[in-house]
Amino acid sequence: MTDTVAVVGTGNMGAAMVARLRAHGRPVVVFNRSPDRAAAVAARTGAEVATSAREAAASAGVVLVSLADDAAVVAVYGDLVSGLRPGTVVVETSTVSPQTVRALAAPVRDAGAALLDGPVSGSVPVVERGELTVLVGGDAAALDTARPALDTFASTVLHLGPLGAGATMKLVVNGVVHALNQAVSEALVLAEKAGVDRHAAYGVFTSSAVAAPFVRYKQAAFEDPDGTPVAFRLDLVAKDLALLAELAAAHGARMDQADTNRRLVGEALAAGFADRDISAMAAFLRRSYDSA
Template sequence: MTCVGFIGLGSQGGSMARRIVEAGFPLTLWARRAESLSPYADTAAATAESIAALGAVCDHVGICVVDDAGVRAVMDELLPAMKPGSVIVIHSTIHPDSCKALAAQAAARGVALLDAPVSGGGPGAAAGTLTVMVGGDADALATARPVLETFAGLIVHLGDVGAGQTAKLVNNTLMAANMALAHHALASGEALGIDRTALADLVKASSGRSFGLEVYARLPTPQAFGHGGKLLAKDVGLLGALLGDDPAFAALRDVARPFLDLTTETPS
C-alpha cells in the first residue's frame, strides 16, 4: 500500500491528514511543533524527526503549508530524500510558476510533482468533500488519486503543472469579490430599513445567493474575517502578478480589494 507523508497540519491540512490515516493508508507526519502532532495520538500515524526522514519512507507526500516560501523550504529538505517514482502533491495555494520550477527540479530526480490546491476549508476536509484542483501529469494523478479521494468530493484535472494553482487563484479572487458584493448588498438593505439577518436569509434562498454571501452573513463585522481576508488578499495579489492590468482581473480586483482592506482594519 502507498506510504503517505503529510506536512502542514493546520485547520485544513490537519483534517486532510486524519482522513488519509483513517482510510487505512500508512501515514507519516512531520511538524515543527510537537503540539501539532498530539491530535494524532489516537491514530496509527507515525511521526518523523525530520522532513528528510519523512521523505525517505514515503511514496506520496502532501504539502499544505501557507505560502511559496514555506513550500520551497519544505521541498529543499524533502526532495533529496525521496525515491524515484514517488509523488509530491502541493496542496498549498502558491504562485503557479513556483510549482513549475519545483516540478522541473523534482523531475530531474525522477519524482513527479502535482499542484493540487483545495477548496472547502477545514469542515470540507473533515467531511471528505474538498474540491481538488489538479495540475500535472495524468499518470501521476492516477497514482495519487486513491489518496486524494480520502478527503475529496471532486477532483478536477485542469492541465499541466500550475493549472491547479491558476484555477484556485481565479476561484479565490471571485470568492473575495462575492464577499465584497455581499457586504455592500446587506449594507444597502440595512440603510433602507431591512433587517440584516432577514435579508441574508432571503437572498440565500433566492437568485442573488452565493457562497460568499453565506460566509459573510455569518460575520458580525468585516474585521471578523481578518485571517481569511489576509489569505484571500494573498491570492488576489498572485492572480494580479499573472494578469497585470487585464480588464477582467481589474474588474474583480476593484470590487474585492476595498472589502479585503476592511477585514484588516482596526475598528475605530
C-alpha cells in the same frame, strides 16, 4: 510503493485532510514546522509524527503539501526533496503562484519523483465531509497514483492540463470567491443599515438566486462573526489577490473588480483585521460606517 501518505503542513486544511485519510484507514505521517501542531493532529488522529519534511517524504508513496504561501513552500522543499524516493508523487495543495510550482518540478524530477499542483477549492467543513474539489496540473499517470489518497477528502478531482494549470485555476476561482465575499459583505451591511434583521437578510441570500455554495457554507460566519472559528484569514486573502494580480499582469488581463477587492482587503488589514476570517469584511464595513 508504500501506501503511507505524508502530509507536510498541519494547519486547518492539512489537519482536516489527515483526519479524512486516517478515517479511511490510510497510514499517515505528518510534519509541521511548528512541532506542537503536528503532535496535536497526531494525537487526535493516530498519525505518526516526523521530525523533518525529509523524514516524512522518505516514508510515503504520496506526499501532500499544505502551506500558507510561496515562501513557506519554497523553504520546505529544500528539505523535502532530499527524502523523496523514485516513484513518489508530491501533490502541492497550497495556493501559490504557477511559477513557483513549475520551478519546483526539476528538483522533484531529479529525485525520481513526480510533482502535481493540486490546490483545493473548499473550506474545512467541506474537507470534513469529503467534498473538496482538487484542481490538478501535471502528469496523468502521477495523478492516477495520487488519486486514492485525494479521494478520501475530495468528491471532485479535475485534471486541467500541464503543471501550473491547477495553481492558475485556483487563483482564478479564489478571485471569484473573494468577489462573492465582498458582495455579500456589502449587501448584508446595507440590509442591516436599512433596518432588516441580519439573520433574515442572510436567509434571503441562501434562498435566492445568489445562493452559491460559498454563500451557504459561510452563513454562520456572517451571522455570528464572534462565535464562529476563523476558517480563512484575511491576510491570506490579501496574498491570494496579490498572486492573482501578478497572474493577470503576466497575461495582460484586466481585473478591475479584483483590484478593488484587493484595495479594500488592504484597508481591512491596516485596520487590524489580518487574523480575522474572510467574512469579517462585513465587520470592517460596519466599523467604517460607524466611524464615518
